[in-house]
Amino acid sequence: MLGALTTLDLSNSSLTGSIPNSITSLIQLYNLRLWGNQLTGPIPIGIGSLSNLGTLNLSNNSLIGSVPNSISLLIGLTHLELSNNSLTGSIHNSIAFLTGLSYLGLSKNTWKGSIPNSISMFFKLSYLDLSENSLTGSIPNSISFLTGLSYLDLSKNLLTGSIPNSILFLTGLSYLFVGQNQFTGTIPAGIGNLNRLEMLDLSSSSLSGSIPDKITSLTWVSFLNLSGNRLNGSIPSALANMGKLKYLYLSNNMLIGSIPEFAVGSAALIHMVLSGNHLSGPIPTSIYHCTNLQHLWLDNNSLSGALPNSFGVLSKLTSLNLSGNRLNGSIPSALANRGELNYLYLSNNMLIGSIPEFAVGSAALIHMVLSGNQLSGPIPTSIYHCTNLQRLWLDNNSLSGALPNSFGVLSKLTSFIITGTNLTCPPDYTACGPTQSPKTGFCRTCPSFCSTCGKRAPEPTPNTSSSSTSSSESSAAAGGGGVSVGAIIGIAVAAVVILLLLVAALVYFRLRMQRKPKTGLAGSLAASHCTEFSLAEVLKATNNWSEDNQLGSGAFGDVYKGVSPRDGTTVWAVKRAKLIDVDFQREIQQMADKNHPNIVRLLGFAIGGDLRTRPEQVLIYEYVPNGDLQKWTGPDAASPLNLKQRLDVLIGLARGFEYLHSFGMVHRDIKPANVLITADMQPKIADFGLVRAVEGTTVGTTRIMGTRGYVDPVYSRTSKATVASDVYSFGVLMLVVLTGQAPLTESAGGTRKITLWASECVSSGDMRSLRDPKMDAPGEAELRLAELAISCTVELTASRPSMAHIANELQAIREEVVGKDELSAAVKVDAQVQQMKNAEIEVTSQAHLLLDTCH
Structure with missing residues (x-):
């Protein structure tokens, strides 16, 4: 009966071992899908005997060796997917005989050598992915014969030479990714001929010359990444007004001139990153047309002029970085009160005037960095509206006056710098009274607050005679000398309390000695x-x-x-x-x-x-029945979680660690293996053998605990674990869950840390690399998740977010993903209908085979 089988689909079935040679006896097979398992060993040498195969998908396994020459016999193949294995060798000419292929996926292996000229034989090909290998040489001119291509990905190889003009003959391309190679030369002037492009990535490829004007003819492009090259000249005036462009990355080039004026066509822009160029002139006031802009980074250029008031109408702006320019004038009052703005970086400019008053709309602010300007006056007392503020850097300005008492309500503030200013402490310490907890008392959250004027922060609780004396001396110094009646009464009460405690301790000790206690x-x-x-x-x-x-x-x-x-x-x-x-x-x-x-x-x-x-x-x-998190998200995951499920897991973990931290406890070994998954796919933190209670703000240890790749480098250097150490480890865990990759990857070039690699991907806009290939296509949610994870791993521990903030941010990302899932419901229904049609065809085929057998 199996000899008549036409479809064998065992994908995502936790299969291990090698593919048996006996599978080659199923000569009627048309569809063979074994992807998403843990299969090892080589592809069976007799695979060519399955002469009826139309689809062969062995991706996302651990197959090794080269592709057998017999594959050239599968002349009926239309879909060949071998991505994400450990296949070696070169893309040899035997594949060239598969001229009926419409889909060829060979990414994420260790292919070497060049792309063969025989690739021109795939004249029916619509999808070609050779990314993330070690391919060398140039892109062959013969690629121009693949006129049916809609998807071409050659990124993350070692390709050299120039991007050939022959690629311009592929006018049906919708997706072109050739970034992160070693190209030279310029962007082809005729790139605008590819007028069906929706995504174009030429990043980090050493390209030089100017951005061709005809690139603005790509009216369907929603994603354009040219960052990390050596591009010079000015930005084409129509580039930011291309109608459908949502993501524009031109950072880390040598671009000059001014930022183009914006028009109605700019309304689609969501991310615009022009950092690290030589742009000059003012920020166009016409930026108000970018009504959907969320992420605007223009830092490290030579921009001048005042900040446009039109920033105030960008109601969706969440991140604004204008640091390292020559901007002058004052900070528009509307900018500090944008309801959605989380991150505001204006450091190292020439801004003057005072810090604007804050209002209810400032509550979203998390980071505000105004260092290195010429700001003057006091910090507004209305800063209490910034209830979520974590980082406030005001250093190297001309600010003056006492810090407002309203700082006492900024319970989330963890990083505060005022060096190089004339700010002083309030004389009465009302912002950080002795009864406040270390978590909310401002003087203990940010010790530099009191150290700026040489005064000592008050002790948490004056419950001994020595501390009472110290407190009295501090009060006398602040108030002009003399001991008040209230102070004398306080000392007397304290003495009585101490005497009663001593008597109680003596009674307890004697009673305890009279008992016969348990031992050991x-x-x-x-x-x-x-x-x-x-x-x-x-x-x-x-x-x-x-x-x-x-x-x-x-x-x-x-x-x-x-x-x-x-x-x-x-x-x-x-x-x-x-x-x-x-x-x-x-x-x-x-x-x-x-x-x-x-x-x-x-x-x-x-x-x-x-x-x-x-x-x-x-x-x-x-007992938690579903194993650990590694089973569900690691590189060997048989049934990987989708993005929404992964976010649910991360949210639950963040809430759990927030709970532990509220007791002053640090876990010290956060990693997927210490996260268990319940029957209803909820996470539970496990393995508390390394958990320690924090004394003060740290827990000292003579030996560094934890797992390599997840351990906070600051903890490694100081041997002092803090809740920030857990936050670092959780940031690494988030990146591992998002990408499906290990925290450390060994290669001939050394050890790659996932934190550094992810930072590079974010700065270059490389969203595709940030998601686990076993998940759906990448989107903005992955980028936001990566940015959140990276913020957990910054070197300055005081700048890392709290677990409560992390949980809230993850919840916001999840809500965005759920909303987009609802929009894609119709697409899923169409796919299900197509599956039903395929099933009907398969049933009909089986019926005919049975009738033939009967006759």
């Missing part, structure tokens, strides 16, 4: 709010530590699955700890009362064996 480990845990089980119950639950029950093993213990003998239903994850006593106790005491939907719950513990030598120490956690 069990006694020290008696006060914990955690159920104690007997070792006999644990042995029964785990079938005496049966290997069949073992779930895994790690440095801190082996983990077994078990069922509670008390109710016969509750499933346990039993951790047979290898910890020393103090670590075992610490994990129980820290986790016993922690109850959060995104944290694995500690159900109990058990102690047995010889308590004087090596006790049997057992921790009992709730």
Whole structure:
């Protein structure tokens, strides 16, 4: 019966091992789809015997070796997809015999050599992806024969030479990606002939010369990336007015002249990045036409003139960077009160006047950097409206006056710089009174606040005689000397309280000595709010530590699955700890009362064996059935999550870590392997063997804990873990979840860190590389997620966001994704209809085969 099979689709089925040679006996196969598994080994050498094949998709596996020559016998193939494997060798001429191909995907392998001239034989090809290999040589002129191409991706190779004019014959192209190669020469002058282009990426390819005027003929282009080249000359005047252009990246070139005027055709622009050029002149006031603009970066140019008031009408603007120019005049009042503006960077210009008053519309501001200008006057007291402000840099200005007491409400402010100004502290410290918590008290959030005038921030609680004295001395210094009646009463009350505490401690000590306490480990845990089980119950639950029950093993213990003998239903994850006593106790005491939907719950513990030598120490956690996060998002994920599911996981994790941090606890080992997934695909933080309570703002350690690639470099240098260390690790985890790549990648050129690579992708607008190839096509959400992750990994720990902020930002991104999913519902319905039609054809084919057999 299998000999008559026409379709074999085992994609995303968690298959392992190699593709069996016996598959070549299914000679009636028309569709063979094994993509998205964990298959290894070579492609069967006899693959050519499947002479009826029309579709062969082996992508997203770990196949090795070269493509067998017998593939040239599959002359009926229309769809060949081998991307994202470890295939080697060159794209040899045997593939050239597959002249019926309409789709050829060979990306993300280790192909070497040049693109063969025989590629011209694919005259029916509409999709060609050779990206992310090690191809060398030039683009062959014979590519001009592929006139049916709509998608061409040669990016991220080692191609040299110039971009040939022969590519201009491919007038049906909608997507052209040839960036991140080693080209020389210029952008072909006739690029405008490709008037069906929707996305064009020529970034980071050492291209020189000017931007051809005819590029403005690409009226369908929505994405244009020419960043990271050596382009000179001016920006074509019509470039920003191309009607459908949403994403324009021209950064890090040598462009001169002024920014073109904007017109009605600019309304579609969402991102415009012109950073790192030699642009001059004013920012056009006509920028008000860019009504959908969200991300405007013009930093590190030579722009001059005043900031246009028309910025005030850009209601969707979320990020504005004008730093490193020669802008003058004052800051428009409307700019600081844009309801959606999160990031405002105006540093290193020649701005004058005062900081504008803030209003309710300022609440969205997260970063405001005004360093290196000539601003004067005080900080407005209305700054209290900026309730989400995290970074405020005002250094190297002419600001003066006392810092406003309203700073006390800026509970999220983590980075504040006023060096090089004449600002002073308020004399009464009302912005940071002694009863405020370290999390919200401004003097302890930003210690430089009080150090600017040489005054010491007040202690958190004056509950000893020495601290009371110090506090009194500070008050005397500030108030002109003398001890007030109130101070004398306070000292007397404190003395009485201390005396009562000493008496209570003496009584407690004597009563405790009269009891006969439990001894050893069990006694020290008696006060914990955690159920104690007997070792006999644990042995029964785990079938005496049966290997069949073992779930895994790690440095801190082996983990077994078990069922509670008390109710016969509750499933346990039993951790047979290898910890020393103090670590075992610490994990129980820290986790016993922690109850959060995104944290694995500690159900109990058990102690047995010889308590004087090596006790049997057992921790009992709730069982989480769906494995760890690596299983669902890693490079070997058999059933990868979509973007919405990944965001749901990240939101849950951020809320869980926010909860832990609220208790002053740091995890120190955040990574996908320590995130478990429930039956309903919700995340739970696990493995608390390294969790420590923070003392003050840090937890010191003699040995760096965590996993390579996820450890905060600041923690590595100082040996002091903070909540910011967890934020760094979470930022790396977000990038791993987004891209499906490892935090560190080893190659002949050294070790590549995912944080640096992602930063390069964001700055160059390379959204395609930022998403896991197993997800849908990239979009703006991936870019926002990458930007958020990168902000978690900045060097200055005070500038990293809090977990609460991260969770809120992830929630906003998710809401955007959900909205776009609803718009694509019609497309999904069409795809389902097509699948039903294909199924009908397949059923008809099987019916005919059965009738033939009967006859």
